[in-house]
Amino acid sequence: QVQLVESGGGLVQAGGSLRLSCAASGRTSTNYNKAWFRQAPGKEREFVAIIWSDGITDYADSVKGRFTISRDNAKNTVSLGMSSLKPEDSAVYYCAASAFVSDYRRSDAYHYRGQGTQVTVSS
Secondary structure, three states, X not given: OOOEEEEOOEEEEOOXXXXXXXXXXXXXXXXXXXXXXXXXXXXXXXXXXEEOOOOOEEEOOOOOOOEEEEEEOOOOEEEEEEOOOOHHHOEEEEEEEEOOOOOOOOHHHOOEEOOOEEEEEEO
């Protein structure tokens, strides 16, 4: 079993930066494909970014150029650096991990998902 625990959320002003981190338990999860999703109140959970086991990344158009996903396999963590934050980035951010992913933009395609961390961007 793999557990994912997110941290680093908080309140930030528009234009500011935050860095989220997700720690994974379980030695076998080190090389999993890992992603971030977010869900704002009243909206569906949406894809933010993915980093594949080989290090290749992909981002939602809404965050390209502002967010950076990275991984540290030695620590079994995945991070999301967020800059130039906008009020519309406010959401609960979740990390997800899976050995194999079919439709990587769907959170239910991942075997493991964390409980989330709140990010609030004030205008």
